[in-house]
Amino acid sequence: MHNGENAGDTARWGELVEGLHGRLEELVELFVTRVQEIPEYADNRVSSPELRSTARETFRRLIDGLRDERFRHSNSHGSQDSLARFASELGAKRARAGISPEALISAVRLDFSILWADLRQIADAEDAVLLTSRVDQVWRVVDEFATQTHSSYSSERVRMAQEESNIRREFIARLFSKSELSADTISQAAAALVTDPEARFSIVAASGDAASKLRTVATQGGWLQPSQRLYVHEFGGSTYVFWALPRAHGTGSGGAARQDEGPAYIPAAITGIPCGYVEGFSGLRALPSAARTAERLALLLHPADRGPLTAAAAWARLAKQQLQDAGLDLWADLESALSECRDGERERLTETVRNFLHTGNITTTAQELFCHRNTILNRLNRFQELTGIDLAVPAQAARLVVAWA
Structure with a gap:
């Protein structure tokens, strides 16, 4: 009462x-x-x-x-x-x-x-x-x-949310398996991830401190648009993050839906993290191969790298690593050839050749180094005399690019 x-x-x-x-x-x-x-x-x-x-x-x-x-x-x-x-x-x-x-x-x-x-x-x-x-x-x-x-x-x-997360992790782990992915596995994984199995995706990989930063970005939601997600997988000390590229408005040739691709569609929070980066691969079936490439690129990062490293930017590093794995060391051969240089000559030749490889132009190289055009030509000739590398021949110039990668 x-x-x-x-x-x-x-x-x-x-x-x-x-x-x-x-x-x-x-x-x-x-x-x-x-x-x-x-x-x-x-x-x-x-x-x-x-x-x-x-x-x-x-x-x-x-x-x-x-x-x-x-x-x-x-x-x-x-x-x-x-x-x-x-x-x-x-x-x-x-x-x-x-x-x-x-x-x-x-x-x-x-x-x-x-x-x-x-x-x-x-x-x-x-x-x-x-x-x-x-x-x-x-x-x-x-x-x-x-x-x-x-x-x-x-x-x-x-x-x-915990159940959904566990299911996603299970299917993501299946996608990263080295075994052949069946159509059913891909279809089920796409349903669990709420994505199109035939969409274009990008992936990054990192280890150490960079991996920790990637996990933080994924947890905090650094995706491109509110409707998109970042998917995370961890294995063998590496962290992988992948996402579907957003579809563009309009259609391409033949009325097919067009999909944007490229570095513009990497989450902004990832752009400052050193990591291996594979952009715009087609479909979930290609995920295992792309992950291996991203991991390989992550191993080629230099201390000076401040963001994602693509195969296009690291092709020379990849080639150098492959050659070293095969027992070929272009750097050692180059060092031996330049050992005959007189005092200060090696530094001048190296600076000139590096600049020329970057610009591909004698006049531009002369302007940037504040030298006469003939001086640049003389140095390039001297470099060829010492090393046997003719920079006018692309195949030979490529050897040098790889050696200095």
Whole structure:
């Protein structure tokens, strides 16, 4: 009994609560009508029959709570436990239905407004003081129901996210497998990752501190657009991050959908991380090969590198590594040939040749080094005399580029 409330008030409150029970179906219909004004409920994420059934059980339990206020202090299997269990089930169901937390709270808040409005409708003018004394009780009952519903909803969302993450990790691991990928595996992985298996993708790989930075970017959401995702895989001390390239508006030749590709579609947060980078490969089937290339590029990073390294930028490093693996050391051969240089001559020749390899033009090289054109020609001739490398022959110049990579 409320403080200052006599037996007559208590009896009258019981009559009003029973009146609510008698109007249960009217409360349900009013709730269904009003909740469908919330967009996420209007688009049938929750069916009308399920809405009515849930509303009926919700109001029945809330009204039971109003009938006996002691339910809030009971540890028995009474009204409180029944309402709490139902709220937990409801929160989990709405999470699985894809209802947003904002829409859920808006729907639950309707319970109080509908209950209170109906109480006022069935009450007499003499019940005004009684209703005022009971408004806190009505609010507490609904608020406890809302709190339990939201808590259950949040827990279910966390569990769903963990399950989804585990499924994604499992399929990503399959994609990185060295075994041949079946069509079913690719299709299932694409569904789990919510992506097109035939889309174009890019991938980066790194180890050490750079790998830690990649993981942070992926966790914090450094994707290109809100609808895109960064997918992460870790294996053998390396971290791999890959993503689908966004499709451009319009079509290409023959009416086929056109898809953008290239470094403009690398997440901005990754552009400052030293890593191996393979851009624009076709389809998930090519992922294992692209990952191996990205890992190989990551191994060729220099301390001075401050961002992703592509095969186009590192072709000479790749070639040099391949030759060294085969037991051929162009650098050692070059060092031996230049050992005959006189004091200061080696530095001048090296500077001139490096500049010429960069510009490909005698005049430009002379301008950049503040030398006469003939001086540059003499140095290039001297370099050829010592090394046997004619920079005018591309195949021979390429040897030098590789040696200095």
